[in-house]
Amino acid sequence: MADFDIKEIASLKVRLQIVEKLVLVDWILIILSMYYDWGGWIATLIVAQFILYIYKGKLRKQLKQKEYLAKVVEERTIELRIQRDQVLNESKKLSDALDALAKAQDELVRKEKLATVGQLTKGLVDRILNPINYINNFAGLSAGMIKDLKSNITNERETMSKENYDDTIEILDMINSNLQKINEHGCNTVRIVKAMEELLKDRHGDVTSTDIGNLCKVNVDVINKLFKEDIEKNKIEIELLCPEEPAMAEINIEQMNKVMLSLLKNSVYALLKKLQKQEFSPLITIQVEKRLNGTVFLSIRDNGIGIEDSIKARIFEPFFTTKPTAEAAGVGLYLCREVILNHQGSIIVKSEKDNFTEFMITIPIYQKNNDNG
Known part of the structure; x- marks a missing residue:
């Protein structure tokens, strides 16, 4: 119920109470006038009583109308509040459903990405890993052969010129260094491929x-x-x-x-x-x-x-x-x-x-x- 309705109804009730008291007082005065024979006052008091009854009826009518309107407004307000709560509840359900849908979509996209990565990676892992293992193995074997060759050349050092010997050793060292780099990068590649393989595992x-x-x-x-x-x-x-x-x-x-x-x-x-x-x-x-x-x-x-x-x-x-x-x-x-x-x-x-x-x-x-x- 609105504040102004409450105030108007309260004001009407106060005025009605005042009029009812005035009616009671007027009746008392009429009785006293008749008892003490006040003459001209009786007619005046009866007219005043008639006016008070009319005003009292008018106030009661206004009060009933205001109370009825206030009741209708209150019922409508309650109905609107119920409808609002229902709308809010449905809105929350819809929001929760949309959130759940968004999460499901994100999860679906994530799984599809994983599936795509898996399809692309699965066929490549073995194809890359096997040749890289060959490269690493042959690099290791070649490094061992370089070491043996170096030992043989050192044994034949006396039959070679100093310049030729130094150049040969330097070349062998460079080859050995290159083989070490090949092996190092090969191992790094294996690590990456193994990581790709890890991505394919079912978690x-x-x-x-x-x-x-x-x-x-x-x-x-x-x-x-x-x-x-x-x-x-x-x-x-x-x-x-x-x-x-x-x-x-x-x-x-x-x-x-x-x-x-x-x-x-x-x-x-x-x-x-x-x-x-x-x-x-x-x-x-x-x-x-x-x-x-x-x-x-x-x-x-x-x-x-x-x-x-x-x-x-x-x-x-x-x-x-x-x-x-x-x-x-x-x-x-x-x-x-x-x-x-x-x-x-x-x-x-x-x-x-x-x-x-x-x-x-x-x-x-x-x-x-x-x-x-």
């Missing part, structure tokens, strides 16, 4: 309810063993913050172990690179939280070299890397993202050049309608 598997905190502890132990010398030499601190109660989530343990190890290796690499340029206290912080929205949050943060803003949007692309080819093929973060997406989760990165990098992962506690389970 859908059985899920098990697992404590994410314990998973982190296991991977921290693995990292401490893998980089024991570097961690002890540079006093790298790894801080693990886990809740007191287990942070359980349905995951594929093997795949999530690969994600953890990949991210922790990147953190160690970033710290070691920064230590080459400056002295600081290297720190990796791993944080696990169980959230009320039915998810588990995992953060891996280091205070290493950070990521430049210009390449931040590309770090999850396959075969993109800032590391030398001999050190990485550029599929680690891409595979991490694929594993997290397969777990219906999300992974985002925050970073400042020369300050820090933080990977934040969110995965649902339960896997619903997923090929994983």
Whole structure:
């Protein structure tokens, strides 16, 4: 009901009460006039009573009309509110349906891309890998033959001129150096092809309810063993913050172990690179939280070299890397993202050049309608 309707109705009720009191007073005066024989006052009071009755009837009529209109307005307002709530509810359902459709479309596009990459890559892996293995093997055999040839020439040194001997040794050294480069680049090519092969693997598997905190502890132990010398030499601190109660989530343990190890290796690499340029206290912080929205949050943060803003949007692309080819093929973060997406989760990165990098992962506690389970 509108404020002005309430005020008008209240005003009419007050006026009606006043008129009713005046009617009562007038009746009293009429009775007193008749009792005490006031003469001319009786007619005046009766006329006043007649006027008050007419005015009282008019006020009552206005009050009923106002109350009726107010009731109609209130009922219509309630009806409109119900309709509005229904529209909002339907709008929310439609919005949720559109969001679900958009997610399904994104997932479909992602799977189609993977299928396309798989089709293109599957036929190339063996075709590239076999000849590269031949190149590497023959480069190694040739390097051995160069060593033997060098030994034979050294044995025949007395029969050769000094100039001829020096030229021959120099040529052999150059050939040996070239063979080493061939072998090095061949190994890099094999690494890339193996990475392509890794992309083809099915990352859908059985899920098990697992404590994410314990998973982190296991991977921290693995990292401490893998980089024991570097961690002890540079006093790298790894801080693990886990809740007191287990942070359980349905995951594929093997795949999530690969994600953890990949991210922790990147953190160690970033710290070691920064230590080459400056002295600081290297720190990796791993944080696990169980959230009320039915998810588990995992953060891996280091205070290493950070990521430049210009390449931040590309770090999850396959075969993109800032590391030398001999050190990485550029599929680690891409595979991490694929594993997290397969777990219906999300992974985002925050970073400042020369300050820090933080990977934040969110995965649902339960896997619903997923090929994983």
